[in-house]
Amino acid sequence: xxxxxLPNLAQRDEMLKEIGFSSIEELFSDVxxxxxxxxxxxxxxxxxxxxxxxxxxxxxxxxxxxxxxxxGAGTYFHYVPAHVKYLIERSEFLTAYTPYQPEISQxxxxxxxxxxxxxxxxxxxxxxxxxxxxxxxAIAEAALMSVRLHRGKRKRFVIPKAISPEKKAVIETYTxxxxxxxxxxxWDERGQLDIEKLKESVENSAGVYVEMANFFGLVxxxxxxxxxxxxxxxxxxxxxxxxxxxxxxxxxxxxGADIAVGEASYLGNPMNFGGPRAGVFAVRNDKKLIRQMPGxxxxxxxxxxxxxAFVMTLQTRxxxxxxxxxxxNICSNEALVAVASAIHLASLGPKGLRELGEVIxxxxxxxxxxLGEVAEIPFEGLYFKDVPARFxxxxxxxxxxxxxxxxxxxxxxxxxxxxxxxxxxxxxxxxTRKEWVxxxxxxxxxVA
Amino acid sequence: xxxxxKWDEPLIFELSRExxxxxxxxxxxxxxDVEIPEKLRRKSKLGLPELSEPEIVKHYTRLSEMNYGVDxxxxxxxxxxxxYNPKINEEIAGHPGVAYVHPYQDExxxxxxxxxxxxxxxxxxxxTGMDRFTLQPAAGxxxxxxxxxxxxxxxxDNEEPQRDEMLVADSAHGTNPASAAMAGFKVIExxxxxxxxxxxxxxxxAVGERTAGLMLTNPNTLGIFEDEILEIAKIVHKAGGLLYYxxxxxxxxLGKVRPGDMGFDVVHLNLHKTFSTPHGxxxxxxxPVGVKDFLKDYLPVxxxxxxEENDRxxxxxxxxxxxxxxxxxxxxxxxxxxxLVYLKVMGKEGLKNASExxxxxxxxxxxxxxxxxxxxxxxxxxxxxxxxxxxxxxKKETGVTAMDVAxxxxxxxxxxxxxxxxxxxxxxxxxxxxxxxxxxxxDAYVEALKRISEEAYNNPEVVKGxxxxxxxxxxxxxxxAKKPVLSWRMYLELKEKGEVDY
Numbered sequence: 005x006x007x008x009x010l011p012n013l014a015q016r017d018e019m020l021k022e023i024g025f026s027s028i029e030e031l032f033s034d035v036x037x038x039x040x041x042x043x044x045x046x047x048x049x050x051x052x053x054x055x056x057x058x059x060x061x062x063x064x065x066x067x068x069x070x071x072x073x074x075x076g077a078g079t080y081f082h083y084v085p086a087h088v089k090y091l092i093e094r095s096e097f098l099t100a101y102t103p104y105q106p107e108i109s110q111x112x113x114x115x116x117x118x119x120x121x122x123x124x125x126x127x128x129x130x131x132x133x134x135x136x137x138x139x140x141x142a143i144a145e146a147a148l149m150s151v152r153l154h155r156g157k158r159k160r161f162v163i164p165k166a167i168s169p170e171k172k173a174v175i176e177t178y179t180x181x182x183x184x185x186x187x188x189x190x191w192d193e194r195g196q197l198d199i200e201k202l203k204e205s206v207e208n209s210a211g212v213y214v215e216m217a218n219f220f221g222l223v224x225x226x227x228x229x230x231x232x233x234x235x236x237x238x239x240x241x242x243x244x245x246x247x248x249x250x251x252x253x254x255x256x257x258x259x260g261a262d263i264a265v266g267e268a269s270y271l272g273n274p275m276n277f278g279g280p281r282a283g284v285f286a287v288r289n290d291k292k293l294i295r296q297m298p299g300x301x302x303x304x305x306x307x308x309x310x311x312x313a314f315v316m317t318l319q320t321r322x323x324x325x326x327x328x329x330x331x332x333n334i335c336s337n338e339a340l341v342a343v344a345s346a347i348h349l350a351s352l353g354p355k356g357l358r359e360l361g362e363v364i365x366x367x368x369x370x371x372x373x374x375l376g377e378v379a380e381i382p383f384e385g386l387y388f389k390d391v392p393a394r395f396x397x398x399x400x401x402x403x404x405x406x407x408x409x410x411x412x413x414x415x416x417x418x419x420x421x422x423x424x425x426x427x428x429x430x431x432x433x434x435x436t437r438k439e440w441v442x443x444x445x446x447x448x449x450x451v452a
Numbered sequence: 453x454x455x456x457x458k459w460d461e462p463l464i465f466e467l468s469r470e471x472x473x474x475x476x477x478x479x480x481x482x483x484x485d486v487e488i489p490e491k492l493r494r495k496s497k498l499g500l501p502e503l504s505e506p507e508i509v510k511h512y513t514r515l516s517e518m519n520y521g522v523d524x525x526x527x528x529x530x531x532x533x534x535x536y537n538p539k540i541n542e543e544i545a546g547h548p549g550v551a552y553v554h555p556y557q558d559e560x561x562x563x564x565x566x567x568x569x570x571x572x573x574x575x576x577x578x579x580t581g582m583d584r585f586t587l588q589p590a591a592g593x594x595x596x597x598x599x600x601x602x603x604x605x606x607x608x609d610n611e612e613p614q615r616d617e618m619l620v621a622d623s624a625h626g627t628n629p630a631s632a633a634m635a636g637f638k639v640i641e642x643x644x645x646x647x648x649x650x651x652x653x654x655x656x657x658a659v660g661e662r663t664a665g666l667m668l669t670n671p672n673t674l675g676i677f678e679d680e681i682l683e684i685a686k687i688v689h690k691a692g693g694l695l696y697y698x699x700x701x702x703x704x705x706l707g708k709v710r711p712g713d714m715g716f717d718v719v720h721l722n723l724h725k726t727f728s729t730p731h732g733x734x735x736x737x738x739x740p741v742g743v744k745d746f747l748k749d750y751l752p753v754x755x756x757x758x759x760e761e762n763d764r765x766x767x768x769x770x771x772x773x774x775x776x777x778x779x780x781x782x783x784x785x786x787x788x789x790x791x792l793v794y795l796k797v798m799g800k801e802g803l804k805n806a807s808e809x810x811x812x813x814x815x816x817x818x819x820x821x822x823x824x825x826x827x828x829x830x831x832x833x834x835x836x837x838x839x840x841x842x843x844x845x846x847k848k849e850t851g852v853t854a855m856d857v858a859x860x861x862x863x864x865x866x867x868x869x870x871x872x873x874x875x876x877x878x879x880x881x882x883x884x885x886x887x888x889x890x891x892x893x894x895d896a897y898v899e900a901l902k903r904i905s906e907e908a909y910n911n912p913e914v915v916k917g918x919x920x921x922x923x924x925x926x927x928x929x930x931x932x933a934k935k936p937v938l939s940w941r942m943y944l945e946l947k948e949k950g951e952v953d954y
Contacts, residue, residue: 006803034834043579073557091509094516099521100520102733108520112519130942280736281780305932315927317936328630328633335593336590336592336731351505352475362480407560
């Protein structure tokens with residue numbers, strides 16, 4: 005099957021003859037004897053049969069549209085305006101390759117330049133690449149970059165203990181080859197990064213990473229001070245931020261970040277069971293930093309007639325030129341995810357991004373207040389999206405009871421953070437409905 | 453003659469008018485009073501554009517009209533396998549059961565998603581001859597890093613920490629040495645012979661007790677099948693190294709030959725090349741990695757497993773020596789869905805047909821173009837899915853370079869081939885038509901290359917001045933690197949200083 009994708013199947017013998025071959029086998033005469041084999045695979049099907057089959061399989065998933073969801077912990081249900089999806093499905097964007105030929109790819113190049121520009125506004129840093137795979141790999145690349153900036157003489161990278169286990173695992177795998185020492189700084193009794201402990205770990209570190217809201221959803225109060233401590237120790241300051249915060253919270257660049265990272269797919273993209281995503285990677289306008297950046301960068305220039313044009317630039321950092329000495333191995337990135345994110349941002353504008361942040365902040369505060377009726381909130385403070393709730397019963401029992409009532413409950417974090425006991429993260433965004441919270445709290449009152 | 457749209461489309465920031473909005477938002481579910489501490493509240497300017505929805509739609513529609521995709525015409529970028537992206541893939545990937553599913557949902561509520569991943573793995577195992585796959589890597593390079601990290605973990609586990617050298621062919625993709633270096637290896641390049649295949653003598657001399665492995669693509673980047681692959685495998689294995697398959701060129705042997713049968717131990721695939729998922733102007737891709745049984749304990753977590761007794765699919769974290777994670781969560785799921793749809797439509801026969809026609813098309817193009825003045829074919833004549841010509845004679849005789857030829861092709865509405873790669877061929881034009889273009893499109897491509905040859909010898913200026921018919925004329929990439937303008941913010945600063953006039 006699949007003949008409808010293969011125009012020349014009907015002219016196969018004719019074409020073979022025309023170029024002097026008697027059979028297809030002759031085209032494969034350079035393959036060692038006996039290596040061509042019959043595969044044990046199913047027969048192809050009609051498009052209709054595949055359509056039916058996949059629809060049936062996918063309907064086994066219980067989506068967040070069918071069951072109220074409070075899952076967050078690094079992946080969030082945001083609403084994507086219809087026109088965003090419509091625009092990125094334009095086949096000239098969707099089916100294009102990396103814009104190696106700029107003259108015929110101006111559309112994608114300009115769209116990516118605009119993505120870089122909008123993220124530069126959000127993060128307060130003027131140089132942004134055209135995406136990494138996700139937030140986690142962006143942190144890992146920032147760690148490697150900070151070590152390169154120290155010419156390998158410093159190999160320690162400091163991260164908060166209150167970080168997503170996903171991200172931490174990625175950082176560890178990515179930095180093993182370069183022999184980095186990843187040091188975790190614990191949280192204090194208020195859930196904030198422990199400044200005294202940071203001071204003990206920061207010495208001789210290449211970089212210090214902190215998030216504007218930590219894994220527990222708690223807004224980090226001392227970002228600027230943490231940056232000062234990092235800089236005093238000669239370390240680069242890397243700040244992680246959810247872009248949906250940045251309409252109301254100060255830009256990482258203004259808080260002292262040398263490098264900022266985040267997750268672009270929170271805007272303009274559905275959750276897709278966790279992927280694709282797109283990592284934001286931004287740096288100060290400093291030649292030293294720019295030269296060490298990973299990933300593709302789009303620049304503005306002019307064409308032979310002096311007209312404005314866009315092109316992939318500063319490519320001597322990249323693998324196809326520098327090979328083993330490249331700043332990163334990344335080639336394919338998440339361009340279309342980044343463009344979707346930019347279209348959503350352009351639609352929101354400054355006012356919309358502010359409003360979105362405020363709605364999330366208020367919904368989170370409401371969720372926290374209500375959760376406080378049935379569980380213990382381990383830390384006081386300001387929360388964005390995620391809220392930890394500690395229960396007396398094992399959370400697995402609560403989870404079962406919520407599932408039985410048709411609710412996607414919280415994300416259990418006790419496994420990764422045993423010191424927090426039976427704690428789960430519950431999350432709110434602009435998509436959270438009041439009646440969902442009602443149903444959740446009622447259910448928790450019964451079972452918790 | 454082709455004419456691409458030439459909108460004088462301003463930057464979206466330049467279209468901004470105060471007060472316009474392109475969104476609607478739900479109100480907060482309760483008007484709770486929340487105070488952001490003074491020192492954290494945003495005070496700096498948020499310079500996002502302000503536009504209404506219809507203006508945004510027009511802006512991006514115009515931009516799309518100044519872009520060329522597989523649906524616009526032939527896109528024969530060598531080593532990129534720019535085949536047609538079936539629309540049914542998109543339809544299924546847009547199902548709410550893909551889009552609206554959270555990765556931390558209870559397994560019982562994502563059985564459909566897990567089954568898709570599990571099924572995809574079964575297909576990939578049979579296609580490659582590997583025993584277990586991770587679908588986590590986001591792209592080919594991410595997959596390469598995964599694969600070589602597994603090789604490193606394996607040697608360390610066998611108490612052979614001295615195996616710190618990764619061998620790569622001199623014709624290899626740049627990602628190969630870059631990924632190996634990132635995983636901590638020293639990279640050793642193995643030269644190719646005149647014929648365009650790996651130099652076995654050089655390989656023999658390079659292997660030793662420090663050899664961790666060899667990264668190879670077969671067919672190689674010249675489109676030539678490494679016919680001594682079994683000998684290569686023997687040399688590497690005998691020295692104690694492992695063999696890594698870069699799946700960028702799998703389309704040449706899909707459904708016919710399995711990397712596992714060639715002696716490879718680790719394989720990465722590119723779902724966005726071989727398995728028809730769209731490339732999105734640079735990504736997202738997906739780069740699954742398969743391994744032979746003896747390496748499966750090193751794969752990233754989680755794997756997807758099937759409990760037959762209870763008919764249940766689950767995320768399997770029981771991978772004792774796992775290298776950890778190379779990306780958050782489980783990989784680019786929406787890309788995997790598209791690839792599985794493609795596989796189910798194609799089936800055994802369809803995949804075999806696809807590679808056969810891909811190889812036929814590449815050889816048809818090769819033979820049709822062969823003998824045209826200015827182009828020569830280095831290495832063996834018999835190609836697999838792609839072919840590499842050199843425009844070196846043309847450059848010497850007329851001053852017209854491979855880049856000029858590439859730019860001139862754009863004028864005919866034909867996408868350029870990959871140029872200046874592989875690095876071992878001077879003035880390389882690397883052409884991969886794929887199986888989804890028609891004979892007429894290939895004929896037109898050959899005609900265009902012949903016409904450009906005539907132009908080069910009779911009227912070289914028209915080629916050197918190309919392109920003429922695209923949205924912009926030849927782009928000044930030297931200026932772009934010399935005076936970086938990387939964002940609207942940087943542009944405004946430079947504009948104010950009078951340093952840019954575009």
